[in-house]
Amino acid sequence: MKGRIDMIDNKEIEKSMEIKLDKYLPEYPEFERHVRRAPKRDLTLTRREIELALKNALRYIPEEFHEEIAPEFLDELFTRGRIYGYRFRPKGNIKGKPIDEYKGKCIEGKAFQVMIDNNLDFDIALYPYELVTYGETGQVFQNWMQYNLTMKYLEELTDEQTLVLESGHPLGLFRSSKNSPRVVITNALMVGMYDTQEYWAKAQAMGVANYGQMTAGGWMYIGPQGIVHGTFNTVLNAARMKLGVAEDGDLTGHMFVSSGLGGMSGAQGNAAKIAGGVGVIAEVDESRINARLEQGWVDRSFEDLGELFGAAEKAVKEKKATALAYHGNIIDLLEYAVDKDIHIELLSDQTSCHAVYDGGYCPQDLTFEERTKMLFEDKKGFKKLVDKSLIHHFNLIRELVDRGTYFFDYGNSFLKAIYDAGEMDISKNGVDDTEGFIFPSYVEDIMGPMLFDYGYGPFRWVCLSGKHEDLIKTDKIAMDCIDPDRRGQDRDNYNWIRDAEENALVVGTQARILYQDAEGRTEIALKFNKAVRDGEIGPVMLGRDHHDVSGTDSPFRETANIKDGSNMMADMATQCFAGNAARGMSLIALHNGGGVGIGKSINGGFGMVLDGSERVDEILNTAMPWDVMGGVARRSWARNENSVETSIKYNENNKDTDHITIPFVASDELVRGLVKEKVK
Ligand SMILES: NC(=O)c1ccc[n+]([C@@H]2O[C@H](COP(=O)([O-])OP(=O)(O)OC[C@H]3O[C@@H](n4cnc5c(N)ncnc54)[C@H](O)[C@@H]3O)[C@@H](O)[C@H]2O)c1
Numbered sequence: 001m002k003g004r005i006d007m008i009d010n011k012e013i014e015k016s017m018e019i020k021l022d023k024y025l026p027e028y029p030e031f032e033r034h035v036r037r038a039p040k041r042d043l044t045l046t047r048r049e050i051e052l053a054l055k056n057a058l059r060y061i062p063e064e065f066h067e068e069i070a071p072e073f074l075d076e077l078f079t080r081g082r083i084y085g086y087r088f089r090p091k092g093n094i095k096g097k098p099i100d101e102y103k104g105k106c107i108e109g110k111a112f113q114v115m116i117d118n119n120l121d122f123d124i125a126l127y128p129y130e131l132v133t134y135g136e137t138g139q140v141f142q143n144w145m146q147y148n149l150t151m152k153y154l155e156e157l158t159d160e161q162t163l164v165l166e167s168g169h170p171l172g173l174f175r176s177s178k179n180s181p182r183v184v185i186t187n188a189l190m191v192g193m194y195d196t197q198e199y200w201a202k203a204q205a206m207g208v209a210n211y212g213q214m215t216a217g218g219w220m221y222i223g224p225q226g227i228v229h230g231t232f233n234t235v236l237n238a239a240r241m242k243l244g245v246a247e248d249g250d251l252t253g254h255m256f257v258s259s260g261l262g263g264m265s266g267a268q269g270n271a272a273k274i275a276g277g278v279g280v281i282a283e284v285d286e287s288r289i290n291a292r293l294e295q296g297w298v299d300r301s302f303e304d305l306g307e308l309f310g311a312a313e314k315a316v317k318e319k320k321a322t323a324l325a326y327h328g329n330i331i332d333l334l335e336y337a338v339d340k341d342i343h344i345e346l347l348s349d350q351t352s353c354h355a356v357y358d359g360g361y362c363p364q365d366l367t368f369e370e371r372t373k374m375l376f377e378d379k380k381g382f383k384k385l386v387d388k389s390l391i392h393h394f395n396l397i398r399e400l401v402d403r404g405t406y407f408f409d410y411g412n413s414f415l416k417a418i419y420d421a422g423e424m425d426i427s428k429n430g431v432d433d434t435e436g437f438i439f440p441s442y443v444e445d446i447m448g449p450m451l452f453d454y455g456y457g458p459f460r461w462v463c464l465s466g467k468h469e470d471l472i473k474t475d476k477i478a479m480d481c482i483d484p485d486r487r488g489q490d491r492d493n494y495n496w497i498r499d500a501e502e503n504a505l506v507v508g509t510q511a512r513i514l515y516q517d518a519e520g521r522t523e524i525a526l527k528f529n530k531a532v533r534d535g536e537i538g539p540v541m542l543g544r545d546h547h548d549v550s551g552t553d554s555p556f557r558e559t560a561n562i563k564d565g566s567n568m569m570a571d572m573a574t575q576c577f578a579g580n581a582a583r584g585m586s587l588i589a590l591h592n593g594g595g596v597g598i599g600k601s602i603n604g605g606f607g608m609v610l611d612g613s614e615r616v617d618e619i620l621n622t623a624m625p626w627d628v629m630g631g632v633a634r635r636s637w638a639r640n641e642n643s644v645e646t647s648i649k650y651n652e653n654n655k656d657t658d659h660i661t662i663p664f665v666a667s668d669e670l671v672r673g674l675v676k677e678k679v680k
Helices: 012-018 047-058 063-079 107-119 144-157 195-205 225-242 265-274 286-295 303-316 330-339 354-358 368-376 378-402 414-420 442-451 468-480 488-499 518-533 570-583 614-637 641-653 668-678
Strands: 133-135 163-164 169-175 185-189 255-259 278-283 299-303 321-329 457-463 511-516 539-542 589-593 602-610
Touching: 012 169, 047 063, 047 195, 047 255, 063 589, 107 144, 107 457, 107 539, 107 602, 133 442, 144 163, 144 169, 225 265, 225 442, 225 457, 225 488, 225 511, 255 265, 255 303, 265 278, 265 286, 265 321, 278 286, 278 303, 278 330, 286 321, 299 303, 303 321, 303 330, 330 378, 354 368, 354 378, 354 414, 368 378, 378 414, 457 468, 468 488, 468 511, 468 518, 511 518, 518 539, 518 614, 539 570, 570 589, 570 602, 570 614, 602 614, 614 641
Parallel strands: 163 185, 185 589, 255 278, 278 321, 299 321
Antiparallel strands: 163 169, 457 511, 457 539, 539 602, 589 602
């Protein structure tokens, strides 16, 4: 049973490749029992497609092992829904080590290895054995063969080559130049007519698509800290907008209720606490509560709703900042609040509704364990329960909103899931979902107008030396670049970075997040590069979440406050990606579906390795402003007021180099009058 394509046999193929997996079969691993495992994924393949899946996975493996490994891969496909190639996972925990401990021919090749390993760390990744970093389904690679092969390529990568990754698969090294990206990543970019969850699930099971979420597949996830800052900004600004908190005030004496203590949602309790308030978060999976308790991001956990609300209301009264968890379903918690007439000021939800039928949302009346079992045994019945729960959940929120609660969607496709479950009352125009929903998304009301439209977004960095003292030095450099009196947002960011060390936010590599605008990001980046040049700190990896000003086109989230009709387009995210490549960012990524699910967004990000060189200064000077201002310019063209203001200032300050087209604004009266005459 020899494999061959026409006249070419596997011997020739093997001979032609210098970079390939080692020629031995590692032992089958033991799975550590305390490590969370992904539920079985939907397997919807036909017999022919199952054959393809198997042949596709075997493409990485030398022929002499095929007979032994093929039944194992097939078994994985049937028991886990995907072929992960567990046998090829390195033994034990994987950690992002100091950069000098990696092999490589250029600094970027070594830096990316740090980032990849950090994304797969037991302390960071949601399902480390299944290469899922966060958001239920967000994977770094599809399988462990891709991990190993990519690490080998990164060891060989020179500063005149580019490594191409297509949905986790390392396609190969191609010659480029010193100022080209070293790695170009795309994930799950499906052709329009196949751009649905169903086709994607097939493509992933066949081993040709990877759902990279945002930073998982873009290797830029830095643990939940990344999201604590965004959540901190969101709850603070929500309180200012809706609870009458002063510009320089915080969440002291206010309660924020939500659900989810997972990858990103795990930030919620701590963010509310850092903002001075009381965070109350429901979570069905006890292991996630325990992880947050150990980490100190949750102070206490409750099984009893009376005790939970007793403690929360006491803390509100005493103006004590705290994070409390409820071990149970958010629907039970809300039912209790409605029945007992408990006033919830700020309310959200952060269950994984982008994967609502794949385990992301636990229906009421099922424990977490029962949910996992039912998902495995009765998917149809499970879907019915999810829909019923979503509609009940919606009705409870509606009741609370009528009593004065401010509810916002947290970018998890929650409102869309309610709509898809058949609840038409959620639709804003009562007809479809094209104009959004009756409740706002956090971007529509808060993040869009107050942050993204000015260019503020989740800038981040990793000190590649792994030294904590480097992180402290970078915090100080960044803080010195912020004028806290310029705007309320600057004050929040200043306070954030000032207190970052004390708030002990680091999980995994020595990383930091700091919301900044175009000017701030450029200045900080240049100062960091100088500090590297001067030998004050080791090399630094800069990056950002894709969830940013320019990086993501996502109508129910990042571009929810774009109202010129262009939020059905993905030009901005694609231009951002291409522009960053053209200017020489070290890593660029473009994904489908991040945050909200396949077909619902296009998003991209970058990584930039600061080696202290003047070459890097040049890239920073052009790429950093572009990475932010491309999005501000688009937001301005959509007539978003704060972006128009920011663009006018940008044109004034950058006369010799840049120029943004700014919209003339037509009078509503004129337009309405004319259209009314024509369209009766
Ligand atoms: N925070 C943000 O700014 C942000 C940004 C992007 C995306 N999101 C979205 O938020 C969602 C959550 O992300 P994550 O990384 O935390 O995912 P996750 O899957 O790690 O965590 C979600 C948690 O919700 C819990 N859960 C599910 N149903 C529940 C229920 N009915 N009651 C109580 N708990 C329940 C799960 O057990 C899980 O721990 C995703 O859809 C993600 O795309 C949030």
